[in-house]
Amino acid sequence: MNRTDRLYALVEELRAAGPRGRTASQLAAHFEVSVRTIERDLSALGQAGVPLATRQGRTGGYSLDPSMTLPPLNFTPREATAVAVALSSSTHVLFARDARSALQKIVAAMPGPALAEARAAAAKVRLVVPLGATPDAEVAETIWRAVREGHVLRIGYVDVDHVESEREVEPQHVVMGPRGSYLTAWCRLREDDRVFRMDRITSAERTPALARGPRRPRDPALAEALGPLPASALRPEELLGIASGTPT
Incomplete structure (x- = not known):
């Protein structure tokens, strides 16, 4: 996790902690960094205007001003x-x-x-999670950022026949299913839409090239073995009310 992401996550962690707050040691253990790093991060947040409160003593720690926290959501x-x-x-x-x-x-x-x-x-529930090949975490994060922000990527890819290639792609969707996760993108090498299994993407980096924009509004088509994206597929944007333009 880079520092910018960690600073944002620190605020969210303190918001979740509520008035009880967290000690520097607890935060350091949670984010797997040193106490000194956490203290520097908290100092940076304070200088940026985040209303941090501190408690002294053996049980002291850091918390957010109540105005920065949400009221209890009262889940049953x-x-x-x-x-x-x-x-x-x-x-x-x-x-x-x-x-x-x-x-x-x-x-x-x-x-x-x-x-x-x-x-x-x-405790009475047991989940059977479909097993799919796991992509590299850093590569997956780079891909996800490119999908969200519309960046062109240069990727290294190993296909089903173990042939390696390097391509520039314009990411469109991340698709997750029981057999693994996939990137759908416009491939500039093939000049067509392509589906890349994410665990076969060996490298991914942003390029300065500009995306040409969407060519046609359609859902991603997966490899023939998986079939098209079903009509019942989860569409998070609809759950969040973005599609209709109204909050949920």
Whole structure:
């Protein structure tokens, strides 16, 4: 995680902690950095105007001003169990950390008895997560950033016949399924839409080239063995109300 991402994640972690806050040692362990690094990061956040509060003493630590926190969301035990089960299945390298962070925020907002009931219910569930080849975390993050921001990528790719190639691509979607995850993109080498299995992408870097923009509005077509994206496929933008332009 680079420093910019860590600074943002620090704010989210302190927001999730609520008035109890976190000690520098707890934050250092969570982000796998030194206490000195965390203290420098917190100092930078304070200088940038983030309203940090500190408590002195053996149980002291850092917290956010209450105006920067959300009120409790009041999940019922069943709702919390449902969310915990759903987030626990988010094992892809792109979203595993974010899923854990979201679950921590839910736990922090719940009263003790409701949390105990939710934990007891969740303990009765066992998930069978489809196994697919795992892409390199750094490569996957570079791809995801390019998909979000519309960057052109230069990728190294090894196809099913173990033939290596280097290509410039214009990323379109990340597609996740039971057999693995894929990048759909316009391939400048083939001058056509292509699907790349993410675990076969050996390198990915942003290029200064400009994307030519979308050619036609359509959902990604996967390899013939997987078939087209089904009509029932999850569309997060619709769940967030972006497609209709109204909040949910």
